[in-house]
Amino acid sequence: MLIDTAQASAQQTADAPAVRVEGVSKSFAGSVALEPISMRIERGEFLTLLGPSGCGKTTLLNLIAGFLEADQGELYIHDKPVTRVPPYQREIGIVFQNYALFPHMSVARNVGYGLRTRGVPKAEAERRVREALALVKLEDFADRRPRQLSGGQQQRVALARALVIRPRVLLLDEPFSALDRNLRAAMQVELREIQTSLGLTTVFVTHDQGEALSMSDRIAVMSRATIRQIGTPSEIYDHPQNHFVASFVGDANMFRATLLEAEGSDARLKLGETEARITSFQTDLPAPGPVTLFVRPEHCHLAEPGTPGTIPATVALSVYQGSHTELHVDCPLAEGGRAMLRVPSRTSVAPGEPLAIGLAESGAAVFGAED
Ligand SMILES: Nc1ncnc2c1ncn2[C@@H]1O[C@H](COP(=O)(O)OP(=O)(O)OP(=O)(O)O)[C@@H](O)[C@H]1O
Ligand SMILES: [Mg+2]
Missing domain, CATH: 3.40.50.300 (P-loop containing nucleotide triphosphate hydrolases)
Known part of the structure; x- marks a missing residue:
């Protein structure tokens, strides 16, 4: 013993x-x-x-x-x-x-x-x-x-x-x-x-x-x-768990949104004039109400302006990075009025040109005010 x-x-x-x-x-x-x-x-x-x-x-x-x-x-x-x-x-x-x-x-x-x-x-x-x-x-x-x-x-x-x-x-x-x-x-x-x-x-x-x-x-x-x-x-x-971690580590796009309803990790959001559905990586979504939608640039894509479920923006600056180009866009729904997309280097877009930001189905998250 x-x-x-x-x-x-x-x-x-x-x-x-x-x-x-x-x-x-x-x-x-x-x-x-x-x-x-x-x-x-x-x-x-x-x-x-x-x-x-x-x-x-x-x-x-x-x-x-x-x-x-x-x-x-x-x-x-x-x-x-x-x-x-x-x-x-x-x-x-x-x-x-x-x-x-x-x-x-x-x-x-x-x-x-x-x-x-x-x-x-x-x-x-x-x-x-x-x-x-x-x-x-x-x-x-x-x-x-x-x-x-x-x-x-x-x-x-x-x-x-x-x-x-x-x-x-x-x-x-x-x-x-x-x-x-x-x-x-x-x-x-x-x-x-x-x-x-x-x-x-x-x-x-x-x-x-x-x-x-x-x-x-x-x-x-x-x-x-x-x-x-x-x-x-x-x-x-x-899988950052809150707004701070999401914005401190890596590039993040943060959009002001309203969470309309959530079921499991599926969320329906109001984004300005349009509605979008996303599947979040979170297990717990905040209560319906004002939220921040978090999406990394790699989960965003360029879309035709006016496409339902996309976010309107205007090209501010395009930065050639060799393997890809970074599009910095003015976007009224984005925190700080700016968002960023990575597009293939051949994409030709001029400053001032209107575009829309499309969201991938997954990879996003929704943070409530206390996150
Ligand atoms: N000896 C001290 N006396 C009084 N305040 C202190 C002392 N040491 C640290 N602090 C305060 O405690 C807080 C944390 O300081 P700390 O040095 O741990 O930060 P840090 O994360 O290492 O920052 P940095 O990246 O600038 O080194 C700060 O507000 C700092 O001013
Ligand atoms: Mg220190």
Whole structure:
């Protein structure tokens, strides 16, 4: 019986998420930086916190790292409560936006810093520093000073310094935002390769939706101090659950409409002068009344003006994109008066020309006022 219990408990620990956040919140001088948040981050998972400036991403990361103390709630790492454990005992590696390297130390000493503070014997420390530098492809740079490195190389040193301690969780706060576009893309691939090969649980902060979509196993989309949706990149992109997520991730057309009736996921809508039927991907539609109809440009097509069930618009600008052309249209029913269509590059349309936006039967959603 005793053994059974021990086995069960070992099993539980093995199945436990890498990080469990339970009702954790944070305010600064009475202003809420993070509403109570609960989430699990699975072992080996690459989870991205995505959201606009000031939404609480760094606050959540700093709470997990232990640099901030939660007002309420509990944090667990590998099932162990860590809410009152100091940062250096949480076995977490962290990489910030500004590399935060020690300028007077060589690359090797920078990387070895966390090992020296942990009292790792010299020979082992040297071996682990070499391994970490090899992982980020900087073996030949061990004796340089940070100022003798490019921005991308400095960020790789910061990554090696975080990895060398063999953290249980790696936290990265906008690590590539200071890098130019090409370097950033290369570093994204490199980080993902290292992370996958080590099976390392990673929490990555960005406000760049492209970066989030391309790198993550799951994305937590945040706004105004809370998580608005958490899911795989395709769940977030194809099935956003609210107006904020739909407009923050990817291109979205939003039309003012009235929901006349709904049955299951089928909806009949009044769109200005016309009526349209759509099949939504939602399981719950809002109550009949004023709503926002959400449709991605890929679920819209060009239609003849006046076709029933289509939305009238006028061409404002056509932008050639090689494989297709983006038609930006003036549309009184659209939020902000603008919508966008993608059409084949050969389509010839002149600014001022009237057209109609046709809607695909599926791929749309209807958000109520509180979404
Ligand atoms: N130490 C602090 N003292 C007071 N207010 C703070 C402090 N740190 C953060 N805040 C506030 O908490 C909110 C969330 O800040 P946070 O740094 O978590 O945002 P963020 O999502 O990381 O933004 P960014 O993308 O600009 O880095 C903001 O309104 C911010 O002004
Ligand atoms: Mg931040």
